Amino acid sequence: MKAKVLLSLILLCGGLAAPSARAEDAAPAAPATPPACELPSYLLTTDSQLHKVADTVKDGKPLEILVIGSRSTTIPSSEDSSYPARMQAILKEKLPPSEPVHVSVEIQSKKTAAEAASTFVKLMEEKRPTLVIWQTGTVDAIRSIDPDEFRGAVTEGVAALQNAGADVVLMNLQYSPRTETMISVPPYLDNMRVVAQEHDIPLFDRFAIMRQWNDQGQFDLFSPSRGPELAKQVHDCLGRALAQFVIDAAHLGPAQQQN
Amino acid sequence: MTIADQVTGSPIAGTANAKSRTAAPAITLPAIGERELRLDLFRGLALWLIFIDHLPPNLLTWFTIRNYGFSDATEIFIFISGYTAAFVYGRxxxxxxxxxxxxRILRRVWQIYVAHVFLFTIFLAEISYVATSFENPLYTEEMGIMDFLKQPDVTIVQALLLRFRPVNMDVLPLYIVLMLALPVILWSMKWKPDVTLGLSVVLYVVTWEFDLYFSAYPNGFWAFNPLAWQxxxxxxxxxxxxxxxxMSRILASPVTMWISIAYLAAAFYVTLTWYVPQLSHFMPKRIEQWMYPIDKTDLDVLRFTHFLALAALTVRFLPRDWPGLKSPWLRPLILCGQHSLEIFCLGVFLAFAGHFILAEVSGGPAMHALISLSGILIMWAMAWVISWYKRVADKSGSKTKNAVGNADMAGGG
Incomplete structure (x- = not known):
């Protein structure tokens, strides 16, 4: 409870502070980003587009988003603060009020990309989402799965999701400085980038984003704290960044919508 | 200080001859009593860069060559190790x-193996500590890496078999395998050097064609495939x-120089697109698809040629008798390069220790820079102490050891 109050206070402060700081910007309608979540724009830029999301929103149909993830998708015992829930809240704020947005989460804990991908056909039949955000790579990195096999599995998974008629966003691993000497992350980041490029789908670079926050001192990701506050704040920022990323990739920004 | 006369002995018949001292700006077999300081210099540099690359990214990371092209310090290191090992053991x-x-080669392999096991012990200590003290709910998933601690019997045996290698501990096993193959390589080189090189290329191509690899524990494969890196x-x-x-003719030709420069510039541009994604608009998709991923495990051709281009330019613009090689400013690098196994192990250990300090004390950029710099100073100090000790030991001990060349000189590690 206390944490929630604190969080809303932070959000409120961010909400108050940011518009005045950006008063000269021409888009006053956009909800403010809390200072802790600030990111250079290139981390949220993608060339690939989300056509189906764009069409759904333009037609005013409900936007159904499915996040397929692993244990780092949620925060133990506070799911409401995890990034999918935060993304849903922000999307509802930013999209037209008439637009229904629903985010569901499918956790595939301790499953490699290949194991997760094998469930996709059935999963898509059940959920029929417009957009799938597939977060993967961590389990493969921990088990040091052959990066070529990993790439093959991600490729297959993406194809299955696309065949089922959904737009796809790939999300890569967390930046985890404590375990940097123990988990070799780069091959998995590289291969996800390759698959995203080959399929012309947006890649949400969670790793680079979290590293940016850590390097700029916005968050201390080395913190050994056992409390959930840090995780909640990071997930809030991730949810915001992800919502912004989806809106940009679907060209749903205030300026773009008018065209 | 007698860096220059540590290697003494007769030249290799038929390979070292007086003509090699002419103006041709290629690496030549050092003549009697002369040590190729460029090798020490660049190996020392590679050791520093590997240390910095093993630390979490920080300001100094931007000075490491992997940010400016395809190849990195590992290539320099393995090439120079091959060079010096062949030089000493070939003789x-x-x-x-x-x-x-x-x-003698097997004795060296044993030393490297022991060094590797020593580093593994330190790693075990670190990971066990983190496993018991770090419970940030943000990273519950990443803590899955600790699962192997549940089966220490299997893990430790696999580590002794070189099949279980934690991150950043891949270079020594690669070096052990390469050194094990060295007797055969040298024997074949003695017979026909060009055929040996040709066979090596064939093995490389076959490795790529049929996807050969060394398997690792618990799954996957060696991060540096010895069959390719050989x-x-x-x-x-x-x-x-x-x-x-x-090759000195080829190396001296301006055509080589311009090809190298053009290739390095192109590689630099490509690496730039990784950091400034806006630039990738100007990268044809076709080229991107053909080029990626640039595979480090199997020593991608792009990496190998990048190293060749770098080496060609280095040899051209940095003559072996460049006076700067004797300057006190480069002395720390050269000293480190001369004791590479010890300094390499120290570097891996310091990277672990640096991580530990960053995690436990503070993670600010100032601390980061301080750790990087003190790490390098410690490496230098250690190299100096080893040199000093060797000098003293050589003086009091018999001089015969010198006559066959010092095994440590072949270093690598």
């Missing part, structure tokens, strides 16, 4: 025969045993 093979040389090692050995001299 031993000519003077004392195959059996003696093999015995190409650099054998190429280094080939250069040491006269290949460099024969």
């Amino acid at each position: 031993a093979m000519l003077e004392s025969g195959f059996v003696i040389a093999t015995a 190409l650099l090692f054998v190429f280094g050995a080939w250069c040491a045993l006269g290949g460099a001299r024969r």
